[in-house]
Amino acid sequence: MRAMIVEAVSPLFYARGFTAVGMDELRAVTGVSLKRLYRLFPSKEDIIEEVLHSWRDTWEANLRAQVESTQVPRERLLAVFDFLAGWFTSEGFRGCAFINSFGELGGISGRIPAIVRAQKKEFQEYLACVATGIGAPETLAPQLAILAEGALTTAAIAGSAESAHQARAAAEVLIDAALAPAASTLAASRAP
Amino acid sequence: MRAMIVEAVSPLFYARGFTAVGMDELRAVTGVSLKRLYRLFPSKEDIIEEVLHSWRDTWEANLRAQVESTQVPRERLLAVFDFLAGWFTSEGFRGCAFINSFGELGGISGRIPAIVRAQKKEFQEYLACVATGIGAPETLAPQLAILAEGALTTAAIAGSAESAHQARAAAEVLIDAALAPAASTLAASRAP
């Protein structure tokens, strides 16, 4: 029941933000009376938390599915950006729900920003896991995470998906540089 | 007068968001009566617009100052990330005001998201200007812009400034790869 409610209200929250959607609209879209909503969730903030957790789960599942669709180590890292490209072009894309939530509620409240932080941390750790699995130095994963985050906000604000391809191209350069120790010695030989 | 009001309310808006700060608080912090506020600005949204424009101006001025503090071409591009590092560690840093505004008001209204979009576009164009000034291919600037955006949101949410250094390191790799055609032929020779 709770899951059905979360599923029904998620698109509304994603499209317009948490504060812009009132409880009455939640009642209308779920078909569940206010009384019942308040018995299932102590307050609106609890619904928001559950929605954020649901977003985290589906996002992570989709990402993992794309990454694990290939076994070629280098492709696994690049699959992150292919996943982003597909997402950006999907209908109704309006940026990362977590970043948007942080902008909306980051200045107040305490629980929502913590959830956002946790999600981003999980993403970074997953990326680090994939990167170390192919023998890359541990400096690579944070750089790729930054690229992904940048592509995400750029796509959301500009309303264009090309940032995913640009980020993918940059990721290829970073991965190749990290995996080819010859390149670093080359760069070092130029310095002095 | 308008400028003094904008200057007085900006920190409040940045720290807590636009919707979380009411007109009464603006009256208190400026010392200007509501009647006068409403004669100077037709509505709260007009104040917000002016605040956004003011942020854009000072942000751009600070960025340009840092970039133009050096004449070494490669350093000019890296100066962008040094600027970010300094900003992230400044007191009260709470992410990019434009990204936060987009998250807060992107799902509604029309004028604020347009201002955010315009600011990001200006930044990208400035970066492109600096990049082409040193003979880099035009693919480089968007990649650096994505890195900068990513470092920004990562720093805001994680509450740590290290993403600036990670992004700077990645930018070095991207710049060197873009400026050294030998590196690209090396990568190409490995592909087939």
Next chain:
DNA sequence: AAGGACAGAGAACGGTCGTTCTCTCGGTGG
């Protein structure tokens, strides 16, 4: 078949928001 616990629907409540109105006062031209 009757009584009671419970659920549905929405009105009501207290609070807050952006915006406007009213009242009062001070400064000024004749």
Next chain:
DNA sequence: CCACCGAGAGAACGACCGTTCTCTGTCCTT
């Protein structure tokens, strides 16, 4: 000196929010 215009301060207004309460009907139990 006085009438008047305009500005300051904040109360008032209407709308809307999240939350609760009331009223009504229904189903289950004995």
